[in-house]
Every structure is written in structure tokens, then in C-alpha cells.
Amino acid sequence: MSDWVILASTVSGFDHAATRHKVLGTRDYLAKPEMFRGARPNIINLSRSYAYQSRGYYASLLAAARGQRVIPSVETIIDLSRRELYDNAIPELEDSLNKGLGEKASHAPARLRIHFGSCEDQKLDKFARLLFDWFRAPVLEVTLKPGKWCQITKIALLPESKLEKEERAHFFAAMERYTARQWKDARSRTPARYTFATLVDANEELPPSSIASLKHWARIAGRMGVAVEPIGRKDLSRLANFDALFIRETTSISNHTYRFARRAQQEGMPVIDDPVSMIRCTNKVYLDEMMRANGVAVPDTVMIIGAEDIPRAADFLGFPMVVKVPDSSFSRGVSKVGSLEELKKLVAAWLEDSDVLIAQKFMPTKFDWRIGVLGGKPLFAVQYMMAKKHWQIVRHDPGGRPVEGGFKSFSLADTPPAVLDAGLRAARCIGDGLYGVDLKETDDGVFVIEVNDNPNLDHGVEDAAEKDEVWTRLTNWFVERIVS
Incomplete structure (x- = not known):
């Protein structure tokens, strides 16, 4: 059976010649859940209506319940139901739109239609992709108020059935490009059962994992039947083509990393870091309150x-x-x-x-402990030494490159039990993902300094003691959650 299934309100009225994918009536999809039992097709919902409690709405809702990826998702349907729910996206979208329009902003059309992140006006390609990143849907209609600064007054889902005849060729071409997934073959004898996306920025100054380390993981994962493919910040629209997401950029709830995590969560795929962990770990006020509430020692x-x-x-x-x-x-x-x-x-x-x-x-020490925790269990233990002539493990000199101290890796068996216990208790306050707990070991006891939601994980450093078991367990964490 095809990887992609198209849902249409009426099969008889659908242009079957326009797509190579299986077309199924929305009614049959809703009434016959056993049709895809044991399979995980990707669903494109082209129902005549996405209104609340309509068949189109329930098709997207039940696709998520059945573990199938669907476009548009219920979250997207709800997000676009009221202006106040998508208002925070407008400034970024208007900026991209006006850059594309240039001097023609005052002569912009009253409406734009975006098909799978594609626009017939090539000057607006970047805007179309950005809009699709925000709201992944087959067709989006954007209502505009032309002027020196062209304003977006409304964004709405538009059923495919309302497209003009001349638009359909562009729509189906865009759908074909979107569904033409390009999987990289795993370089192993084991056929890839799953493909994981790894969000990276090759130009980041202090990435949580180097490209070489991620390639090392890809080799180990490949032997386990998992293909690992790097993606970048412009690939949000491709995320649903993967089975899991590992974010290896410095996370922030104010940049694209949070959007990727949120989208992965909406797609029902396992993700490190998940949005809740990002929200909790990136704020030290929250961490301090949470640790104290759970009896974890902090400064x-x-x-x-x-x-x-x-x-x-x-x-x-x-x-x-x-x-x-x-x-x-x-x-x-x-x-x-x-x-x-x-x-x-x-x-x-x-x-x-x-x-x-x-x-x-202030707690002066020669090093900070970091305990890596994955799924509530210890993954690695490292001592990070303070940077030379500095009180932190990283020294940021104005105008210069960051200077880091050395490190010393420990096997979990050789890590002081009090340090290990404090790290585990702190991480379990946050969630079930991957965390790096920074601790100070002093004469007065062990104190948690912070919990990192995307800790460093580099080959030859964090895995120096536990070796490839670190990467094997990481791979299994994702796989276990895919099959559960």
C-alpha cells in the first residue's frame, strides 16, 4: 500500500488521474479503522470542510489517534480557527511577505493561495515556505490588505474542492513534490526500519554535538536498522517524513528549535528535546522552584x-x-x-x-559534574574543568572564541553515588527525555546548578567511559517510543 493516502469527501468526484496515490472517501476512512491496522500511512486530508465536528475534522482527529501522520493536523485546524490563535505568527509572516513583494506591496492581490508551501508567484516562495512551516496544510488562503506595508488580515484553510480550475495543475504538482520523499539509504546491510531527523546548524559556535559525533551515531544506528538524516531550520515542512527528531542545536523557546519540537510533538513522534522540557530547562527560575519543591539541593x-x-x-x-x-x-x-x-x-x-x-x-570548585540522564536512567558522567584563569567551564572573551576547560569521563560504576543520585532526582523532576544535570560537589554536599535539556553529547567526551552503549541506548530510546 502507498505511503500516502488522500482523503476526499467524495471519491467519484475526485481527479484520480492527477495523483499516483490511493484516494479514499472520508466516510470510509472514519468507519473502517481496520483498513490500516498494522500500517502507518501518511494522510492528506482533502475533505470538503474542516469545520469543528465535520467529517474532515474527525478524519484529522482520528488519524492522530490511529498513530498516522496527517495534514492538516487537528492542531493546525484549531490554530487557524480564530485570529487570536495565530496572531503571534503574523509579524514574521508579514516581514517575509513584504520582502517578497518589494515595491509592489501596495499592488498586492487581495488573496494568495499557498499549495503545500508553494506559491505560483515565485517571488513569494520564501513566504510560502515560511507560512507552511507555521501551518502545514494542503491549501492556505491568505487575505491581504495592500499598502506601503502589506498586511495579513486572515489566514484560513481552504478545501481543495474550492480551487479554480486553472489552479489545480499547480496544486497537484505541489502535492507531488511534497510527497516525493527523498530517503537516504542507510549504509548498512540492515534495511532501515526507521529514519530519524537530526536538527543541526553546521555554523553554530558551540553545538551540543559535533557533525563528526552525529556521523558516529549514524553508523551505530545504521547497524540497528535506523537511518539518521541531518536537517536544517528550513526543513520544518519535511519533518513529517521522519519517525523521530533529535535536536542538536542550542534550544530556545523563542527560535525555530521550539517550533520543530512542537511540530514533532503534534505529529506524535518521539523528540529530544520535547517542548515541555525546553520550557522548563531554559528557565533557571523555574528550575530553582522545581528543585526546591522536590527536595533536591540547590545553592x-x-x-x-x-x-x-x-x-x-x-x-x-x-x-x-x-x-x-x-x-x-x-x-x-x-x-x-x-x-x-x-x-x-x-x-x-x-x-x-x-x-x-x-x-x-558562589560555590568555587575546580570542576562541575555533569550527569547525563536518558529516560530516567543514568547515561554518562563527566567532570568539566574550569576554563583557564576563569571560574566557569566556558570563558567568553569579548571579540574572541569561547575557551573551554578540559574534561574527565567516568564510568557510571565509578561515579560517586551521591552525585549520581542527585543527578537522577533532578532530571526526573523535568521529564523522560535526555538531560544533562550540572552539579557542584562540595564539603557541604552535592548541589544541582542546573538541568540542561540539550546537553553536550560528543564522541570521545561524554561517551569516553561508557563507549557506544551511550549511542545504542539513545537509539533504543527513540525506537521504543515509536513502537509503543
Whole structure:
């Protein structure tokens, strides 16, 4: 059976010659779930209506329940049901639209129709792809208000049946391009059962995994029947072609990595990092509250919301102390201050960009422990040494490249039990994915500094002690969730 199945309200009225894929009536799809039992086809829902509780709506809803990927998803149907639900996408979309229109913004058409991320006006290709990244649907109709700055007044799902006759050739050509999946053959004797997407940016300065490390994983996964394919930030529309997603870019809920994670979650595919973990781990205020609520030891902390909190932080923590922007990463947005004047100056500057800061007791150590946790179980243990002549593991010199300290890998069996236990308890507060828990081992005990949702995982570093078992377990984590 074809990998793709087209759902149409009426099979008899559908142009079967326009597609090579199987066409099925929406009624039959809803009434006969046994038709695809044991199979995982990709569904393109071309029903006449996507209105709430219509057959088209239920087709997308039940496709998700049956473990099948469907376009449009129920989430997309709901997102486009009211302007306030997609309003946050408008600024980025309008910017792309106006760049494409250029000087012709005031003469833009009243409506644009986008077919599978493709527009008949090639100047608007980037806008069409971006719109499809936001709202993956067969046909999207965008209502415009032309002017010096062309405005988007409405985005709506449009049933294929409402397309004009002259539009259909473009629509079916776009559908053919979209469904022409290009899988890379796994370089192994074992046929690939699954294909995992790995989101990477080859130009990132401090990526969580190097390209060489990901190639090493691909070789191990290939022997297990899994193909690994790198994708980039422009490949969101292709994500449904894969079985799982491993994000290997620095994550942020304000950039494309969150959008990828959210889309993967909507598609029902296992993803590291998942959106909830991103939200929790990228904010140090949340982490501090969560750790304390679950009895996990953390450094003494004071939340700074305004200048009135500075004296309390100084009295409680003393100097030096560490001040952090809640969503900082890779030692950025983290500073040590040695006096009240330094604290006042730093807080005044940082509160211009963040409504909340946190100050923590300074705990000097020669290294930080990191415990890798996957699925609630320990994966690796590493000591990261402080960068030379610095108090952090990464030193960011103005205008220069980041300087990192050395490392020492430990087998899980040789890791101090107290460190391992603290790492596991901290990670389990967050979720079931992959986490890197940073800890300080002091005379007063073991303290959790933070939990990273996309920890470093490099060949020869984090896997130096446990070897390929690290990558094998990572692969199995995804596979177990695909088949469950």
C-alpha cells in the first residue's frame, strides 16, 4: 500500500488521474479503522470542510489517534480557527511577505493561495515556505490588505474542492513534490526500519554535538536498522517524513528549535528535546522552584525583580555571588560580582532586558559534574574543568572564541553515588527525555546548578567511559517510543 493516502469527501468526484496515490472517501476512512491496522500511512486530508465536528475534522482527529501522520493536523485546524490563535505568527509572516513583494506591496492581490508551501508567484516562495512551516496544510488562503506595508488580515484553510480550475495543475504538482520523499539509504546491510531527523546548524559556535559525533551515531544506528538524516531550520515542512527528531542545536523557546519540537510533538513522534522540557530547562527560575519543591539541593538563591531586592541578596548570599539571566545558556548571561556596587550596576543593566534575575551563592570548585540522564536512567558522567584563569567551564572573551576547560569521563560504576543520585532526582523532576544535570560537589554536599535539556553529547567526551552503549541506548530510546 502507498505511503500516502488522500482523503476526499467524495471519491467519484475526485481527479484520480492527477495523483499516483490511493484516494479514499472520508466516510470510509472514519468507519473502517481496520483498513490500516498494522500500517502507518501518511494522510492528506482533502475533505470538503474542516469545520469543528465535520467529517474532515474527525478524519484529522482520528488519524492522530490511529498513530498516522496527517495534514492538516487537528492542531493546525484549531490554530487557524480564530485570529487570536495565530496572531503571534503574523509579524514574521508579514516581514517575509513584504520582502517578497518589494515595491509592489501596495499592488498586492487581495488573496494568495499557498499549495503545500508553494506559491505560483515565485517571488513569494520564501513566504510560502515560511507560512507552511507555521501551518502545514494542503491549501492556505491568505487575505491581504495592500499598502506601503502589506498586511495579513486572515489566514484560513481552504478545501481543495474550492480551487479554480486553472489552479489545480499547480496544486497537484505541489502535492507531488511534497510527497516525493527523498530517503537516504542507510549504509548498512540492515534495511532501515526507521529514519530519524537530526536538527543541526553546521555554523553554530558551540553545538551540543559535533557533525563528526552525529556521523558516529549514524553508523551505530545504521547497524540497528535506523537511518539518521541531518536537517536544517528550513526543513520544518519535511519533518513529517521522519519517525523521530533529535535536536542538536542550542534550544530556545523563542527560535525555530521550539517550533520543530512542537511540530514533532503534534505529529506524535518521539523528540529530544520535547517542548515541555525546553520550557522548563531554559528557565533557571523555574528550575530553582522545581528543585526546591522536590527536595533536591540547590545553592542559596534570591530572586531579583527590582532594585529593592538587591540589599536582601547581598545580606543573604554575601560576596562574591553569581547573577544569572533566567534563560541563559553555555555560561552566557551568567556573571560573578564581588561587591554591592558591581551588583547594582549589573542588575540595572540586565533588568532592561529581563524582568527577573536570580542571584546565587558562589560555590568555587575546580570542576562541575555533569550527569547525563536518558529516560530516567543514568547515561554518562563527566567532570568539566574550569576554563583557564576563569571560574566557569566556558570563558567568553569579548571579540574572541569561547575557551573551554578540559574534561574527565567516568564510568557510571565509578561515579560517586551521591552525585549520581542527585543527578537522577533532578532530571526526573523535568521529564523522560535526555538531560544533562550540572552539579557542584562540595564539603557541604552535592548541589544541582542546573538541568540542561540539550546537553553536550560528543564522541570521545561524554561517551569516553561508557563507549557506544551511550549511542545504542539513545537509539533504543527513540525506537521504543515509536513502537509503543
